[in-house]
Amino acid sequence: MRCLLVGRVSLCKSRQGFGFSQKCGLVNVKLKWVKDKELDAVVVGEKHVKAVSNLVSLLSSSPDYTLPIFHRGQLGLPPDLKLSSFLRRFPNIFVQRDTRFGLTSEAIDLHREEAHLLELNKGDLLARLCKLLMLTRERTLPLHSIDHLRWDMGLPYDYRHSLLPSHPDLFSLVKLSSDLVGLKLMHWDERLAVSHLQGLRNDDPMAFPVKFTRGFGLKRKSMEWLHEWQRLPYTSPYLDASHLDPRTDLSEKRNVGVFHELLHLTIGKKMERKNVSNLRKPFALPYKFTKVFERHPGIFYISLKCNTQTVILREAYDRRHLLEKHPLVDIRAAFANMVTSRGLYQKSLVDDFGTKIIYPEEEESESGSDYPLVVLL
Incomplete structure (x- = not known):
């Protein structure tokens, strides 16, 4: 109509x-x-993807892609959720070695591809961040507010260190009246x-x-x-x-x-x-x-x-x-597939030679x- x-x-x-x-x-x-x-279904399909992606980014900040388990406080996981339990949910993404946890080779490759796409689309991400600040009355937002929107905006996990310092002509860190630190857009861009x-x-x-x-x-x-x-x-x-x-x-x-x-x-x-x-x-x-x-x-x-x-x-x-799909959408879809693939394998048997055989169950077809x-x- x-x-x-x-x-x-x-x-x-x-x-x-x-x-x-x-x-x-x-x-x-x-x-x-x-x-x-x-x-x-869109929301359900991305369950755990944000948490997994943040954890992958955190682990990737280490030279050997591993960190001690006591770093769990940085992950933003619920206090009643054991880290080891979370890791075991996604064995094709995370590996645990004694007191450290790390990434599988597939997860490392996907993170590198994501970092490459972020670099290629840096201009787009900067424009999004500028427009976000231009929506505000003072062209300023507290950093913690931007942190809440970081994933949705497609900003890098470490945007405070990897993105902002490289553009002093665009952004400035300011102390707000509430003693919070805010990000201020230096100049209004009428084109945006x-x-x-x-x-x-x-x-x-x-x-x-x-x-x-x-x-x-x-x-x-x-x-x-x-x-x-x-x-x-x-x-x-x-x-x-x-x-x-x-x-x-x-x-x-x-x-x-x-x-x-x-x-x-x-x-x-x-x-x-x-x-x-x-x-x-x-x-x-x-x-x-x-x-x-x-x-x-x-x-x-x-x-x-x-x-x-x-x-x-x-x-x-x-x-x-x-x-309209941003290039990062495919990366997140790949993470979602890695997250959900753990649930596709339900049945396993051991053959005469002691080899564990996995029988994948069929996925439900889309309908609606x-x-x-x-x-x-």
């Missing part, structure tokens, strides 16, 4: 934002959450101050691509509100929005635009909800700003898999497949419903 909606307001590209009479109050519309098994949506469209008004799971039904009132909301002016997330009344739908559209852009800056077009919880002040967002995820299920999907809430940008996926695409223009 496609609806062509003609707006009556014009966009202004000044840094001060848009001149618009804010008469539209924030409508209390509640839209139901509908499970999306295809996008849930174009959102993904602006790069795709030049229509007036700009509307977000909307995509619902099969079986998702919108009530008439909700559909009418969504149509009117899409007709509101689009405020670029790179513009100063302090003039917007946070109680209006116009402000909410700007907030949606911020997260729409933030998710487009990530490698997998998704991130854990908890990792954006401390971005309210830097991004100049209102209290309870993450409620936009529930209010706009056609733009965002919240997966509840793996004991966390993962926010996924719907438009970026065709079923469970990314439409297609998506109806609704783009409100």
Whole structure:
């Protein structure tokens, strides 16, 4: 279903934002959450990949790719999880030798390939980091906030030492008022101050691509509100929005635009909800700003898999497949295959010569419903 909606307001590209009479109050519309098994599969398919990748990067920092077991505190594992138990889950990635643990040759090769790709795509990663800082009010983020987003942004595990010092013209470490250390962007780059949506469209008004799971039904009132909301002016997330009344739908559209852009800056077009919880002040967002995820299920999907809430940008996926793949996606897919391959071998027998024979079980074939695409223009 496609609806062509003609707006009556014009966009202004000044840094001060848009001149618009804010008469539209924030409508209390509640839209139901509908499970999306295809996008849930994306989250489940990457279970443990982040932890494994971090551990591989940490081990690779050692000349012989091994570290003592007492280094487990650096791994970010749950306190009730024994390191030896974690290592035994992935014998094709990790090896344990007495009091040290290391990497298999396959894991070392994959890490080297990842490092090579990071070097080849350094310009892209720098642009992503610059745009992330440009989304903030002061072009500054605490380092711990960037640490939470590091994996999603595709930054190297040791980006503080391998990336930042090489670019003093772009970044500076600053002491924040809360005694935290922050990363500040030295100069505003107008060439980067174009959102993904602006790069795709030049229509007036700009509307977000909307995509619902099969079986998702919108009530008439909700559909009418969504149509009117899409007709509101689009405020670029790179513009100063302090003039917007946070109680209006116009402000909410700007907030949606911020997260729409933030998710487009990530490698997998998704991130854990908890990792954006401390971005309210830097991004100049209102209290309870993450409620936009529930209010706009056609733009965002919240997966509840793996004991966390993962926010996924719907438009970026065709079923469970990314439409635009960063080179790092294939590396992470390779890690995911190494992680999940441990579960493909269930049966083993010993033949007459004492040799252990492994019989692989067949993988389940992909299945799932297609998506109806609704783009409100």
